[in-house]
Amino acid sequence: EDQVTQSPEALRLQEGESSSLNCSYTVSGLRGLFWYRQDPGKGPEFLFTLYSAGEEKEKERLKATLTKKESFLHITAPKPEDSATYLCAVQSQETSGSRLTFGEGTQLTVNP
């Protein structure tokens, strides 16, 4: 069974204080690992897809990396508008269709 564990559950940062969110996973053949951002009362917003160990992707202050067991979402010099819940999900090569298995998320708060 595919499993995704995210840590920490919640993280408070001061504006400009860089940090990382962790996503540990077990999956039968990784097809892709996804990061989403979710604001309160809204649906998840797609950020990144990573396919193989060693891959990295960047978007503004966010950088996602992938190893064979975990992924990190690095946030550099965060701003208050980066406050949201960040969700990690995996897609298995063995699961029928393309369903995503999600972690419970990390709730990030960036204080001005």
Add this chain to the structure above:
Amino acid sequence: GAGVSQSPSNKVTEKGKDVELRCDPISGHTALYWYRQSLGQGLEFLIYFQGNSAPDKSGLPSDRFSAERTGGSVSTLTIQRTQQEDSAVYLCASSLIGINEQFFGPGTRLTVL
């Protein structure tokens, strides 16, 4: 372009009533998914439609839940005889065939009293 839309945005119902939730995927997206997000829990897969293929219903929690997709576009998730534990946000997502990224709608918040 237009994203995934869902209606209603909020639904309050009484225990035992049936409800229908609607999803309009992004135009041209052949894959459509339903997920459920309960308080304090991660998103849970419910059902997947791909083109004209038989849907993958393996995530539906009970036979009170059903879904259909008409004309390869709009989908309706139906919950019969609602229970309080059905209270959650129901999210719809769509994707292009061959593209793995799923794009989510805003969700329908269902409250069963």
